[in-house]
Amino acid sequence: MSSFWRRMTCTVILVGAVAGAYGGAARPETGATGATTGVSVPVAAVWSHAFAIYGTPKYPAGFAHYDYVNPDAPKRGTLRLGNPDRRTSFTRLNPFLLKGSGAYATALFSFEALCDPSQDEPDVMYGLVAEAIQVSPDLSWVAFRINPRAHFNDGDPVTAADVKYSFDTLTSDKASPSVAVSLAMARRAVVVNPRTVRFELAVHSREAIYTLGTSLFVFSPKWGMGADGTTKPFDRIIDDLPVATGPYLVEKTYSGRRIDLVRDPNYWARDEGVRRGFYNFDRIVYRYYADNAVQFEAFKAGDIDIFWETNLKRWGRQFRGAKFGPGRIIVKALPTGQGTYLRALRFNLRRPIFQDIRVREALQLSFDFEWLNAQNFNLFARVNSAFSNSEFAATGLPTPGELAILEPYRDRLPTAVFGPPYENPRTDTGPTALRDNLKRARDLLTQAGWRPDADGVLRNAHGDTFSFELLNTDADILGSIEPWLVNLAKLGIKAAIRQVDFALFRKRLETFDFDITQINDGEFLMPSASLLKTIYGSDQADREGASNFGGIRDPALDAAMRAMQDATTLTQMLDAAHAFDRVMMQSRYVIPWSRRPAFNAGWWDHFGVPARPPRYFTLTSDTNNANPWPILNWWYEPRDSQLGIKP
Structure with a gap:
């Protein structure tokens, strides 16, 4: 990281999609008038596919895929994981509430933010649910234009009104205070037209814009809606299946100790540059264990595919024996750049x-x-x-x-x-x-x-x-x-x-x-x-x-x-x-x-791995915009000696 930062320029820029800035990029749009509300976005700001707090985004508009993925990775098999943090059970599928314990799986796989944080660059985001970003010169507002292909898992298209609804809900007293605080840089959301939403910022800074773009998760007003059309108060939406844009659907839960996810065959972003080579497992199963020692035994027994070892005594003494080695369990310390x-x-x-x-x-x-x-x-x-x-x-x-x-x-x-x-x-x-x-x-x-x-x-x-x-x-x-x-x-x-x-x-x-x-x-x-x-x-x-x-x-x-x-x-x-x-x-x-200078990792030898890792990543859980590379970008690759093992 040190050499990278020394090479960074100190110029603060917004990379606009100006004609000629990236090969084949269209001429920028300057503002939009709301067909729905009549609210207009002021001119003198351009639309961009990406936003960098400092420096220039690495990937141009229309890029095919990130460098740390295999865009042709096969999609198959089941990934089996243990609880990725201290939670030993979960009591709700809604990850945005204060009371109870949320299921980590829904937080990672059911919901998506407006923008995707690059894992190759510090604090650079690319459009995801929002295909483009527009920032006022004085940083007093930011607008997002919704990707016309984005839709919820019930088939409804994502609109600016849905984004506003998500923001208003997550900043209300029905959501966890920690969620509301993470979005406090924005005063309010304004629907400009069906595909454009503008946020008036309480904090005029580029870091606030990045945080908003990567922290505002979008969901449908139909989440928690009953057959009579009445929607529950948000803090009463506990085990309702999320209606959101993420790549996986909740298939089944088991009394707070297991959750099964299945890949959505109609996932809207599977061919987007920011998602090509992602989400390569047909099913993902999380089992919750009482502690890491029990989880380690489940890993050795083959009930878990990837294990992140945080107990250094166990790492030094127990990651050896007949079950470890090529064709069995691969053991490796993966250096971290964060x-x-x-x-x-x-x-x-x-x-x-x-x-x-x-x-x-x-x-x-x-x-x-x-x-x-x-x-x-x-x-x-x-x-x-x-x-x-x-x-x-x-x-x-x-x-x-x-x-x-x-x-x-x-x-x-x-x-x-x-x-x-x-x-x-x-x-x-x-x-x-x-x-x-x-x-x-x-x-x-x-x-x-x-x-x-x-x-x-x-x-x-x-x-x-x-x-x-x-x-x-x-x-x-x-x-x-x-x-x-x-x-x-x-x-x-x-x-x-x-x-x-x-x-x-x-x-x-x-x-x-x-x-x-x-x-x-x-x-x-x-x-x-x-x-x-x-x-x-x-x-x-x-x-x-x-x-x-x-x-x-x-x-x-x-x-x-x-x-x-x-x-x-x-x-x-x-x-x-x-x-x-x-x-x-x-x-x-x-x-x-x-x-930790590295992630001490073990995994069963039936994975395909991209040619190189991202600059920043974690192993089995996300943290502060660093994502779990093995879960998101590896794929199931059975070895000849394992053809009889369950996928």
């Missing part, structure tokens, strides 16, 4: 004990990452930035552009923000490194007013004990967390682990009912200010159901996120991201954990 947001133990700053930065630093000092990594074959890479593995991680001293963002808040920021970037405390620098860290932690706790009593229990001036609970739902990390509790006990801190299932875990997160928990914010192609605002924005700290789980209220972070959103050059974006990184890390809002 940058990494924070994966960390997150403090709930609503709890008074975590509001003192000295306490948070003391807890960081007590965490022995190097021991943890040694127990996992040293396969972890430590997270030391809010934007690890990218040029958006702060380096050196703050630049003048960074200081312009930070200086107004100097008096309330840690002095370290204005120095070198954050570095994690280490325990492998000498034989007494951990002991020295614990001594430093003890001193910080004393300065913060916490002292051991006669029994060695840490108490404040009011006699309150220093105790907290770590909320966890990931059984694979229990062994990594428990030694930390031993170090905490040496400091007089009473800490316990509360292991819960995913449903309760999510409920407690949504109501901020936890002390500390592990959160993984995923990967990125380019840092998204819109996403970061949902996770760290001060205005989200008290909104139940939102994603600011840590309860962070930091004006300097808010200013950095605004600067990221308003950036018009890559240099401005880098300055804003670096400023955010310095404040986030030096404020000690989290205990950094780890990132």
